[in-house]
Amino acid sequence: MHPNDVILQTVTKVLAFIIVIFSFYVFLAGHHNPGGGFIGALTTACAFLLVSVSFDIETVKKMIPVDFKTIMAVGLLIAVISGVLPFFFGENFLWQTFDYFDLPLLGNTELATALVFDIGVYLVVIAVVLAVIFTIGEEQ
Amino acid sequence: MCVFTALHWATISPLLLAIIIPFIYKYVRQIHTGWFVLILPVILFIYFIQFLPTVSNGDIISNSVPWVPSLGIHFNVYVDGLSLLFALLITGIGSLVVLYSIFYLSKIKEQLHKFYVYLLLFMGAMLGVVLSDNLIVLYTFWELTSLASALLISYWYTRKKSRDGAQKSMLITVFGGFSMLAGIIMLSIITDTFSIREMIAQADIIASSELFIPAMLFILLGAFTKSAQFPFHIWLPDAMEAPTPVSAYLHSATMVKAGIYLVARFTPIFGGAAEWFWIISTFGIVTLLWGSLSAVRQKDLKGILAFSTISQLGLIMTLLGLGSATLYFTDGQNVEIYLAAIVTAVFHLINHATFKGSLFMSAGIIDHETGTRDIRKLGGLMTIMPITFTMSLIGLAAMAGLPPFNGFLSKEMFFTSVLHATEFGIFNMETFGMLFPVIAWIASIFTFLYCAVMFFQTFTGKFEPSNFKKVVHEAPAGLLISPLVLASLVVIFGFFPNILSKSIIEPAVVSIAPMLADSAYLDVDIYMWHGFNTELMMTIGVVVLGTILFLLMNKWVKLSIYKKERDPFNRVYDGLLAGVSTGGRKLTDSYMKDNFRQYLIYIYSFIVLFLGYMMIHLDVIALFPEVYAPIAFHEVTLVVIMIAGAITVAVAKTRLTSLAALGSLGFAIAIFFVLFRAPDLALTQLVIETVSTLLFLLCFYHLPLFKETIDSKSSQIVNGIVATGIGVLVTVLAISAHNNRYFDSLVDFFVDASYEQAGGNNMVNVILVDFRGFDTLFEIAVLGIAAIGIYAMIKGSIKEEEL
Numbered sequence: 001m002h003p004n005d006v007i008l009q010t011v012t013k014v015l016a017f018i019i020v021i022f023s024f025y026v027f028l029a030g031h032h033n034p035g036g037g038f039i040g041a042l043t044t045a046c047a048f049l050l051v052s053v054s055f056d057i058e059t060v061k062k063m064i065p066v067d068f069k070t071i072m073a074v075g076l077l078i079a080v081i082s083g084v085l086p087f088f089f090g091e092n093f094l095w096q097t098f099d100y101f102d103l104p105l106l107g108n109t110e111l112a113t114a115l116v117f118d119i120g121v122y123l124v125v126i127a128v129v130l131a132v133i134f135t136i137g138e139e140q
Numbered sequence: 141m142c143v144f145t146a147l148h149w150a151t152i153s154p155l156l157l158a159i160i161i162p163f164i165y166k167y168v169r170q171i172h173t174g175w176f177v178l179i180l181p182v183i184l185f186i187y188f189i190q191f192l193p194t195v196s197n198g199d200i201i202s203n204s205v206p207w208v209p210s211l212g213i214h215f216n217v218y219v220d221g222l223s224l225l226f227a228l229l230i231t232g233i234g235s236l237v238v239l240y241s242i243f244y245l246s247k248i249k250e251q252l253h254k255f256y257v258y259l260l261l262f263m264g265a266m267l268g269v270v271l272s273d274n275l276i277v278l279y280t281f282w283e284l285t286s287l288a289s290a291l292l293i294s295y296w297y298t299r300k301k302s303r304d305g306a307q308k309s310m311l312i313t314v315f316g317g318f319s320m321l322a323g324i325i326m327l328s329i330i331t332d333t334f335s336i337r338e339m340i341a342q343a344d345i346i347a348s349s350e351l352f353i354p355a356m357l358f359i360l361l362g363a364f365t366k367s368a369q370f371p372f373h374i375w376l377p378d379a380m381e382a383p384t385p386v387s388a389y390l391h392s393a394t395m396v397k398a399g400i401y402l403v404a405r406f407t408p409i410f411g412g413a414a415e416w417f418w419i420i421s422t423f424g425i426v427t428l429l430w431g432s433l434s435a436v437r438q439k440d441l442k443g444i445l446a447f448s449t450i451s452q453l454g455l456i457m458t459l460l461g462l463g464s465a466t467l468y469f470t471d472g473q474n475v476e477i478y479l480a481a482i483v484t485a486v487f488h489l490i491n492h493a494t495f496k497g498s499l500f501m502s503a504g505i506i507d508h509e510t511g512t513r514d515i516r517k518l519g520g521l522m523t524i525m526p527i528t529f530t531m532s533l534i535g536l537a538a539m540a541g542l543p544p545f546n547g548f549l550s551k552e553m554f555f556t557s558v559l560h561a562t563e564f565g566i567f568n569m570e571t572f573g574m575l576f577p578v579i580a581w582i583a584s585i586f587t588f589l590y591c592a593v594m595f596f597q598t599f600t601g602k603f604e605p606s607n608f609k610k611v612v613h614e615a616p617a618g619l620l621i622s623p624l625v626l627a628s629l630v631v632i633f634g635f636f637p638n639i640l641s642k643s644i645i646e647p648a649v650v651s652i653a654p655m656l657a658d659s660a661y662l663d664v665d666i667y668m669w670h671g672f673n674t675e676l677m678m679t680i681g682v683v684v685l686g687t688i689l690f691l692l693m694n695k696w697v698k699l700s701i702y703k704k705e706r707d708p709f710n711r712v713y714d715g716l717l718a719g720v721s722t723g724g725r726k727l728t729d730s731y732m733k734d735n736f737r738q739y740l741i742y743i744y745s746f747i748v749l750f751l752g753y754m755m756i757h758l759d760v761i762a763l764f765p766e767v768y769a770p771i772a773f774h775e776v777t778l779v780v781i782m783i784a785g786a787i788t789v790a791v792a793k794t795r796l797t798s799l800a801a802l803g804s805l806g807f808a809i810a811i812f813f814v815l816f817r818a819p820d821l822a823l824t825q826l827v828i829e830t831v832s833t834l835l836f837l838l839c840f841y842h843l844p845l846f847k848e849t850i851d852s853k854s855s856q857i858v859n860g861i862v863a864t865g866i867g868v869l870v871t872v873l874a875i876s877a878h879n880n881r882y883f884d885s886l887v888d889f890f891v892d893a894s895y896e897q898a899g900g901n902n903m904v905n906v907i908l909v910d911f912r913g914f915d916t917l918f919e920i921a922v923l924g925i926a927a928i929g930i931y932a933m934i935k936g937s938i939k940e941e942e943l
Contacts (some may be wrong), residue, residue: 011188031900031901031905034819034820036902038824042828046830072927075920075924079916084757110899112899114902121920125920128926129831132927135934136930
């Protein structure tokens with residue numbers, strides 16, 4: 001903890017949420033607008049970086065009580081599974097489809113299987129960036 | 141038919157027995173392993189004997205088993221006169237050598253299983269060489285003989301000389317073997333077959349091919365290295381470090397004759413060409429002279445025998461060379477004189493195997509019973525070792541060419557052949573032909589001389605017990621059997637040479653000169669007594685001059701040339717070996733400098749030169765196209781900023797400046813992405829640039845202070861040239877590629893399909909996760925690997941004490 005960085009820490013508390021929400025938006029919007037798993041993940045990682053700069057790495061670790069390496073593995077697994085699943089429908093590896101559904105609250109919404117793959121990308125990229133920076137940072 | 145015949149089994153049976161020998165050695169310790177080995181060559185010898193009637197009728201036994209049929213490689217075994225002659229030599233002398241080795245090698249002290257495995261390996265390989273019709277199979281067995289020979293030479297592998305000898309023989313024979321392979325491949329290119337018989341059938345096509353001379357030279361190189369012809373003979377004296385049974389078997393009777401076999405086998409294909417005639421005759425006669433001159437200088441019994449083997453092989457080679465003229469004149473004119481050369485070659489081949497085998501074994505007995513082979517220490521053994529003395533006397537007399545032994549006959553016939561050489565009337569023989577009898581005669585004098593030296597130094601004179609570590613006595617009976625058999629063969633063949641002529645020499649000659657099969661000239665008849673002719677006078681001259689030289693030995697032993705035992709050509713070999721290893725190291729050291737910059741310069745220089753050359757060569761440089769997109773002012777501004785940033789990176793004095801400039805470059809690129817309407821790229825570029833700059837900062841935090849290394853002027857110039865080269869190359873390449881666009885882009889497909897088929901408006905993302913999701917999958921895998929790598933490097937470093 002850096003006790004004197006009051007302004008920074010207060011701003012961070014507000015800003016981190018905005019960044020995370022923005023990153024979610026970028027992530028989900030990727031199918032139709034600029035964005036997607038990669039950029040979304042980098043932006044989310046930046047939010048955690050901001051927290052770790054204002055507070056310290058320990059705080060971030062408390063916020064995400066899972067090992068980054070596990071997240072990385074889970075992300076890769078999701079991406080691979082999303083590729084393998086089409087096999088059960090007699091399709092090729094990484095075959096994608098989409099359709100429109102009437103969801104409560106959201107109305108007529110397009111859901112694409114590509115999103116599952118993108119979730120994998122998203123998790124891997126977050127975990128990689130944070131793992132790299134924290135591994136190097138902790139060595140200090 | 142895909143069935144192994146008895147002949148196939150016979151060929152590979154030594155290899156099969158070699159597998160079993162170690163087990164026998166392990167479980168039957170009380171009996172000498174050699175007894176189990178002995179059975180096989182004896183059976184094989186009897187088996188091959190039964191082909192004699194068939195083969196002497198002019199019939200050929202041939203069986204084929206496909207091995208790699210798609211490549212035309214078949215395990216063809218094939219028995220004609222020549223094959224049978226060699227097969228009988230291999231198995232016959234093989235049996236005697238195994239018998240001899242049983243008494244020669246100690247059951248307790250030696251690792252017998254190794255010895256017999258190598259020996260059987262050799263025997264099988266040698267049988268394969270002489271019985272194969274397919275050249276690739278022949279080559280396979282050929283290399284196996286080299287390998288087995290090297291293993292046998294280095295049998296006492298704890299001695300450095302053994303290892304060096306094995307290395308030398310291996311290097312030289314394998315060098316020849318490879319060149320032979322090249323020759324074989326050339327022949328198969330011409331004839332489209334690997335079968336020797338089919339090649340012989342196409343001899344006319346081969347003779348008219350432009351590959352004729354190269355193929356011939358390559359194959360001859362193989363034959364000359366194996367048969368220890370000048371100047372490749374240097375491995376043979378060093379191979380004398382092998383146990384004596386090995387020297388007797390490999391390095392006198394069988395392996396060194398593989399080259400002779402090859403030359404004889406290829407005579408129907410190449411014979412008749414002037415090049416073949418001259419190369420073989422010349423190398424043979426030079427080897428003959430050189431071997432006999434060098435043998436005189438040796439002080440070691442086996443050394444003398446090694447050089448004498450070289451010399452005798454040269455003799456046989458000369459005869460084969462002269463005899464190859466038979467194929468030039470097939471119309472009957474003077475055929476008998478060329479044919480006589482081939483007959484003599486085959487006859488002397490048999491004779492040499494008998495007397496040289498017995499001489500080696502006698503030398504081994506002397507070594508075994510006295511503990512030394514040095515002729516300066518030996519002396520007066522005549523009464524102590526009477527049987528060895530007798531055998532040596534017979535062998536040496538035969539080698540020197542004295543009556544009534546078989547060596548006399550072959551020497552007389554040899555003289556006849558070389559004397560007739562002037563009468564050939566072909567290949568300019570009338571001018572140079574005179575040299576052959578002269579050289580042959582001189583060589584014979586020296587042959588007589590070293591035989592005399594070997595005999596008198598070993599067996600006569602005064603016996604000095606102080607020279608020997610052991611109590612000297614005659615060898616046990618078992619050790620004497622084999623040389624006795626060979627020595628009696630020397631006498632038998634001397635008195636009754638015609639028992640060989642019809643049964644084996646004639647079919648062998650037919651194999652070498654097949655067109656004479658039904659010819660009236662082919663009537664091998666060898667007489668002891670030719671009448672008073674030039675040959676006899678030459679022999680008398682040899683004896684007289686040889687005796688004079690021997691009596692004058694006290695005078696010329698003081699000459700410095702006599703004292704040097706080692707062949708001068710060894711210096712060439714040693715120099716080459718040392719030169720290759722030091723030269724190779726120097727060459728590697730000259731460019732492998734463990735300097736990363738140096739390697740980058742090599743890589744970039746290669747790229748610039750190669751790619752630049754290809755671009756000029758293919759004429760693809762196109763710098764001034766018709767259509768460029770219009771260049772806007774803000775684009776120019778941005779480029780100027782980037783150039784400034786790039787220059788700053790290069791010339792900055794501190795790391796931080798460089799880093800900041802690098803960051804500015806990254807952001808400028810992001811702006812370019814914006815300008816060129818790539819929002820996803822721009823976003824990613826911005827974030828990645830930020831994160832990587834952060835990482836750079838983290839790293840720089842730990843680095844020691846920036847030390848400016850000042851390169852030397854020349855290396856700065858080189859770096860500058862290479863960097864400019866790369867820059868210019870990439871620029872020219874990019875512009876040219878842009879201007880040489882031959883096909884429309886795929887982009888239209890993605891524009892249409894991204895919404896209709898994948899349901900997304902963001903085409904970039906649809907490509908990334910849908911159309912080409914496969915790439916993305918592995919890119920995130922790459923990221924994961926990088927992260928784990930960084931983690932492992934930082935956290936997983938092994939502490940000093942853990943090592």
